[in-house]
Amino acid sequence: MLLGFKTELHPNNQQKTLLAKHAGVARHAYNWGLWLTKNILNHNFNNPDSKIKFPTAIDLHKLLVAMVKPQHSWYYEVSKCAPQYALRYLSEAWKRCFNKVASKGGASLSDQPKFKKKGKDDSFTLDGSISVGFNHIKLPRIGWVK
Secondary structure, X not given: OOOOOOOOOOOOHHHHHHHXXXXXXXXXXXXXXXXXXXXXXXXXXXXXXXOOOOOOHHHHHHHHHHHHOOXXXXXXXXXXXXHHHHHHXXXXXXXXXXXXXXXXXXXXXXXOOOOOOXXXXXXXXXXXXXXEOOOOEEEOOOEEEO
């Protein structure tokens, strides 16, 4: 069973734009989720009497759909998987950070997830109806890419 596949793509200009949009949406969702979770942690630290539940990846996605997507129409131009996986990876990063806190008795700032920058290791994850041809790959919302 094939679980993953890495290859070099040769997209045309239109596909390059779509790939950049997917990476941008994933980065924006990750950074927005990181901003929100850091604010929640600061609130819980400063107000121990009125703590807010730390959100899961699903909670973050529901908030993203309710609060961010209506303000940013470019979210609708890409696959729904890009922001979902970005928030899932953010949730996993926080779990790793919290596990280090529990095992070490404390974690430094370098253990916390960091904001992503444009142009530095831009990436996104897709799943679903991906087809592999002889020398083409069909990606959702992007089409056949060499």
